[in-house]
Amino acid sequence: xxKVITYGTFDMLxxxxxxxxxxxxxxxxxxxxxxxxxxxDRKRGKINVRQSLMxxxxxxxxxxxxxxxxxxxxxxxKIDDIRQYGADIFTVGSDWDGKFDYLREFCEVxxxxxxxxxxxxxxRSSEERIRLxxxxxxxxxxxxxxxxxxxxxxxxxxxxxxxxRPLDDCVDPYIKWFPNxxxxxxxxxxxxxxxxxxxxxxxxxSALDSDCHVLCEAPIxxxxxxxxxxxxxxxxxxxxxxxxxxxxxSTAYNRFILMVKNGxxxxxxxxxxxxxxxxxxxxxxxxxxxxxxxxxxxGPTAMLPxxxxxxxxxxxxxxxxxxxxxxxxxxxxxxxxFVYSNAIASIQVGKGVKSExxxxxxxxxxxxxxxxxxWKTDYFEIRYENPEENKRFFYQLDGEGIRNEYLSFLHSxxxxxxxxxxxxEVSIQISSVIGDYxxxxxxxxxxxxx
Ligand code: C2G
Numbered sequence: 001x002x003k004v005i006t007y008g009t010f011d012m013l014x015x016x017x018x019x020x021x022x023x024x025x026x027x028x029x030x031x032x033x034x035x036x037x038x039x040x041d042r043k044r045g046k047i048n049v050r051q052s053l054m055x056x057x058x059x060x061x062x063x064x065x066x067x068x069x070x071x072x073x074x075x076x077x078k079i080d081d082i083r084q085y086g087a088d089i090f091t092v093g094s095d096w097d098g099k100f101d102y103l104r105e106f107c108e109v110x111x112x113x114x115x116x117x118x119x120x121x122x123x124r125s126s127e128e129r130i131r132l133x134x135x136x137x138x139x140x141x142x143x144x145x146x147x148x149x150x151x152x153x154x155x156x157x158x159x160x161x162x163x164x165r166p167l168d169d170c171v172d173p174y175i176k177w178f179p180n181x182x183x184x185x186x187x188x189x190x191x192x193x194x195x196x197x198x199x200x201x202x203x204x205x206s207a208l209d210s211d212c213h214v215l216c217e218a219p220i221x222x223x224x225x226x227x228x229x230x231x232x233x234x235x236x237x238x239x240x241x242x243x244x245x246x247x248x249x250s251t252a253y254n255r256f257i258l259m260v261k262n263g264x265x266x267x268x269x270x271x272x273x274x275x276x277x278x279x280x281x282x283x284x285x286x287x288x289x290x291x292x293x294x295x296x297x298x299g300p301t302a303m304l305p306x307x308x309x310x311x312x313x314x315x316x317x318x319x320x321x322x323x324x325x326x327x328x329x330x331x332x333x334x335x336x337x338f339v340y341s342n343a344i345a346s347i348q349v350g351k352g353v354k355s356e357x358x359x360x361x362x363x364x365x366x367x368x369x370x371x372x373x374x375w376k377t378d379y380f381e382i383r384y385e386n387p388e389e390n391k392r393f394f395y396q397l398d399g400e401g402i403r404n405e406y407l408s409f410l411h412s413x414x415x416x417x418x419x420x421x422x423x424x425e426v427s428i429q430i431s432s433v434i435g436d437y438x439x440x441x442x443x444x445x446x447x448x449x450x
Pocket of ligand 1 (some may be wrong): 036094
């Protein structure tokens with residue numbers, strides 16, 4: 001019996017896949033098909049896969065061509081499988097020509113002509129595309145990243161942007177700039193808001209009034225009650241309002257939260273998160289009026305692990321800020337402590353102060369350490385009293401989590417319910433803490449250096 005083995009994602013199964021499987025089967029008497037897991041596809045950069053692993057396995061099974069179906073979960077599994085199942089032939093489409101020659105050591109390798117004119121990407125993209133607009137400060141690096149990352153997401157069509165400030169000649173000539181926000185909204189199904197936080201509320205309301213879904217950079221607003229009201233307004237219009245904190249969509253961050261919740265460090269007792277950067281304030285055209293202060297720029301990211309690990313039911317908090325512009329309430333540094341019934345958390349954020357941007361979650365059996373810059377990490381450690389028990393984790397991260405965030409937003413729109421990694425209560429609490437900062441509640445101001 002000649003055994004043939006082949007692998008694939010087989011998303012949105014089409015005749016190109018089926019022809020490959022038919023020809024693979026014809027090479028021998030027994031066909032083994034490896035279907036890639038979601039995790040393995042994400043690790044190798046295929047983030048747009050639409051169907052679940054089970055859906056794709058069922059589709060391959062329904063062809064009746066596979067005698068055995070495997071799940072491909074890790075790099076190098078092909079060699080293990082070829083040895084374990086005694087495959088005589090490995091085959092794959094010619095788009096992989098040469099990439100699997102190393103398998104010749106274990107079996108015959110045959111590349112079959114790829115079927116032109118059909119692909120899963122085309123099928124995914126042919127579905128109704130969501131037209132995306134952007135509004136914000138064009139010189140912000142976040143604006144540029146989100147614009148560039150939208151190109152990696154099937155089903156998302158970037159239509160243009162509106163700049164909240166006068167455009168200068170350095171703007172990206174490839175972006176269609178709309179003269180006003182309403183005209184942009186007339187051409188969009190969804191909008192990503194990355195303006196100054198003080199204008200989020202007005203931009204969100206206009207978008208919802210224009211039947212546009214909203215992905216809004218955190219904080220959604222500068223007040224918890226307003227944030228809750230905007231979520232309810234979106235619900236009433238059957239629209240999606242989602243908070244954007246790209247860290248929440250990084251694989252490593254998500255795995256670290258799960259490990260804490262699964263008790264790998266025992267009971268979590270404290271979270272200490274630091275986020276600082278001097279780059280913005282060091283710009284020569286910096287102004288307190290145009291720039292985001294520390295609590296808005298970094299507060300949401302730093303608060304995320306606190307609220308996702310301990311919840312939003314803290315019994316007390318204290319905010320201590322170093323203000324350098326009283327009129328704009330611009331803090332160059334803020335530390336917030338949250339007291340819970342059986343835990344404590346502290347965040348320190350600064351755009352005028354530099355510190356070690358690490359995240360430490362302390363527990364009764366050990367602690368988790370994420371090195372700087374923890375908010376875009378692909379790596380973390382679990383450390384114990386006995387260093388030999390320490391564990392290290394690495395999860396590839398493409399685009400700082402923005403692609404996964406866009407996908408979550410897109411799937412929310414298509415499914416009609418929010419599939420965000422950030423719960424509504426966490427979003428509301430982030431806006432509420434920032435609202436307390438502006439209202440001076442629980443706040444100690446360290447004095448005005450100006
Ligand atoms: N294929 C084809 N013609 C197409 C599309 C795909 O012959 N129009 C072949 C591919 O070459 C591959 C198989 O169908 O052999 C499955 O394709 P995908 O689902 O796109 O998965 P891919 O990532 O290409 O799988 O490690 C090997 C990879 O997993 C191969």
